[in-house]
Amino acid sequence: MQGYMYPNEFELQWSLLIVLYPYITGLVAGAFILASLERVFNVKEVQPTYRLALLTALAFMLVATLPLLAHLGHPERSYEIFMTPNRKSAMAMFGFVYAWYLMVVLLVEIWFDYRKDMVQWYRESAGLKRWFYYALTLGATDTSADALKFDDKWGRWITIIGIPSAFLLHGYVGFIFGSIKANPWWSSVLMPVVFLFSAIVSGIALVLVLYMLTTMFRWRKIDMVCLEKLAQFLFYALIVDFSLESLDFIHRLYEAEESIGILSQMIESRLFISLIVLQVLMGTIIPLVMLGLTSSALHKGGFLRVAPELRQLIYLTCAVMIQIGIFSIRWNVVIGGQLFSKSLRGLTVYKVELLGIEGLAVTIGLLCLPLVILWVLVKILPPWTDQETPTTSQATA
Amino acid sequence: MTEADDQAISNQDAPHNRDPDRREFLNEMLAVCGAAAPVFFGIVRVPVQTDEYDASDHHYGMGIDVNKCIGCGRCVQACTIENDVPEEPHFTNTWVERYIIKTDGEVMVDSPDAGMHGFPRTGDEGAILKTFFVPKLCNHCEEAPCVQVCPVGATFTTEDGVVLVDEEYCIGCRYCIQACPYGARYLHPEKHVAGKCTFCYHRLVEGLVPACVEVCPTQARIFGAVEGRPTPLAQFMRFNTIQVLKPHLNTQPKVFYANLDGEVR
Ligand code: SF4
């Protein structure tokens, strides 16, 4: 501790678990927006990732509430948010936004998209499995051309509703922080927008990593056209995200409100590694340069001609670095916002504990859980487009 | 002084009927506030009280005269005892800050143990321009951000203008603690619900003043209804230049400071 903190500020209110919450919802929104791009705007190239992105969004969505619940003083009362929500509270709406997104958007979209396959799996299998898939179809086993057209039409509509919903879901998480006028580090109209674009970046990066890994582990060839497109999207989204972050930064610096002194101190000391090194340098600038040079984002085929294998490695590295960068963004927002006193006279420190409900172990567990769920989902609803013809979908950019 | 205040309190007519459907919470709150006494005692007493005490008759606030505070910390002690605030780890409903402003403009602020045990001499302060003490507590804001953000409505404003937490209802999300610009809230380490100053609501309904006001040896804290001439608070506000903390945030605090230095935030 350095300087003066109000007595009640000696403990941080929101810990590592609350860093996870915007991080995970960001991944959900980002993965979903990527999937929607393919569907609504008909981006054929990224089609191999469409279902994978949907399932990823679902897997992370199912986990999104856990860090929040684990953090509550009285988790057993959490249902009160639904029973007697305070309509003026930004947080109260979370339950509804979440339920809407999970129930109405994600599940329905996945159902429409998979119905034909589920019917097929139901017809092909026997015993328990047969009944399981029958249950998943909800009894709708008509696969006539008309029925499939209906699926497609409604699936499309749901996607169209889904895009603003995904924006809402994550923009809203940004609003939870951005609307706190007591906290100069959080309070910013740009917060929801910055959250949204960083979410899109993280979602694309995650799907890119998952697509590459799952393809490699299934011993298939990576579809380079698809990968190229993902890398391009990643580059563009990252540019927008970085511009917004910079705008926010410059705006604060230029306005130089009374909090500027303590906030600069905080960035120089407490947040140097996580903000300057991890978020800006490793998570943004280096990937931007790497993607800019090698992908087709700025120049067809990239400024640097590199072999596809090397390019794959570069994209994978970039995506992982970006992922670390986005996690740092969440950390810098959530933890950074609590490292300085609201008296603007002091800084405190946050030490992550290893064990315990708010500790590192639980956090890592909560980060792995969606991957386990995804693994199960992929087993139940295989998302691959290259199943029967392992080698036909390759192409080079 | 207490008597005078009692008079003032019961004489006031300042109905603020902002949250009538929270009446039942209020009743529960009364029971909860009585927790220091045996539970059955609280249950027996509460109904009798609500009959006599009409919340719509009052609208409370507090005045603090910075020049009068000597930094003895009696208020903090009294509050801790009266409201069962756990001493370890040290959270607090009210605290006293010491400001030391040096001739070169450097400002040193501290509040060891919330000022509960007074203030030790600091070593080498150099040339001091001025020094003073500032008692702080929940401002019972008229436009309270903590009330706005509470997802379940567990934090609420009573009809008489006091911001309270319903301990049976709070889910412990800590959003209100983040939203309070003044550091007035904490998560109660044993009850796992938001904790804060209640203006000693359990005392108010009996016609008493908050414990901190009662024990202050210099009458640096003045309590009463905000409006109307006869109350000590109204007098205080009339004869002093009044300032509130962080006015730019438009929380409309109801703790009013006289002789407040610009360095205090
Ligand atoms: S001072 Fe803080 S806790 Fe008290 S009413 Fe204002 S915002 Fe709420």
Ligand code: SF4
């Ligand atoms: S901690 Fe309790 S009182 Fe505070 S916002 Fe959450 S539910 Fe409301």
